[in-house]
Amino acid sequence: MSWRMDLKYDPIKPLLASDHAAIIYRVKRDLLNEKVPEVESVLWDLPIPRSILRKQQPDGSWAYPSKPVPTKINYDQLETYRQLGFLVEMFGFNRNHPAVEKAAEYIFSFQSDEGDIRGIYAHQYTPNYTAALIELLIKAGYENDGRVDRAFAWLENVRQNDGGWALPFRTEGHNLDVIYEGSERLELDKNKPFSHLVTGVILRAYAAHPEYKNSITAKAAASLLASRFFERDVYPDKNRKDDWIRFSFPFWQTDILSSLDVIGQIEPKLGRSKKAQEAKQWFIEHQQSDGLFTGHLLKDRYHDLQLWYSYAICRAYDRFID
Secondary structure (H helix, E strand, C coil), X not given: CHHHHHCCCCCHHHHHCCCCHHHHHHHHHHXXXXXXXXXXXXXXXXXXXXXXXXXXXXXXXXXXXXXXXCCCCCHHHHHHHHHHHHHHHHHCCCCCCHHHHHHHHXXXXXXXXXXXXXXXXXXXCCHHHHHHHHHHHHHHHHCCCHHHHHHHHHHHHCCCCCCCCCCHHHHCCCCCHHHHCCCCCCCCCCCCCCCHHHHHHHHHHHHHCCCHHHCHHXXXXXXXXXXXXXXXXXXXXXXXXXXXXXXXXXXXXXXXXXXXXXXHHHCHHHHHCHHHHHHHHHHHHCECCCCCECCEECCCCCCCHHHHHHHHHHHHHHCCCC
């Protein structure tokens, strides 16, 4: 692991000393390449996933904690994305668990004839959430499902002419009101520039798939994303420069960590680019003497976000060609 030589302190030691079963398992398997038991025998029966599973509804969804005023936005679909992310990304759940099967069928029930998954943006197109949901399902073992292929075919069809992606209603100059007001569905202006916020989320689905991550589409979009680090998005959503350094795990928005993570899987040589090197240096400068990393961490539902964040930084470093 030559990447550890670039850091001031060894991050593996505090991660292994964390007494956190899921973190220790991931570090041994993903960073140290040790042989580990099957994930279901180690992680699936821990208290946190048991707590999540108890709240799953009969239709496979999770209920949004406090729905706002009546709206056509499917908040339960959003909460299902969140909770399935914890199960898959942290505790290694896959389609062998009946809860994941139920959640997958719930998600696929919102797939349109065109191939996208609708609901989180009411009836507006949502390439970012379509890809985010598909990413989790791929990681849960649905990479060969025809419904996943349909989603990728739709994503290919709605790319901007420059090779990235954007929200259709943003390319038409509309704000988020079109989601809440139930406005007529807006089509895409492909001549408008790509959004790095949207492109970074979509690339996570490409990176997760064993075939699509090697596509010309993925490699071209990864290059576009790498060119935008620390810049404002061209659209109003999360377009502050410091949005690049606001982190969560599982990944949610596009930040320098989620971006390094996908670029390292799709086109590792981009890690040598000037902006990628700046991002790596940012993490070096934000490492504590105990080996863990600091940063603006978003809401920590399970009180261990710094551990997951530090693990994810190590994993991203490990994916690059030196």
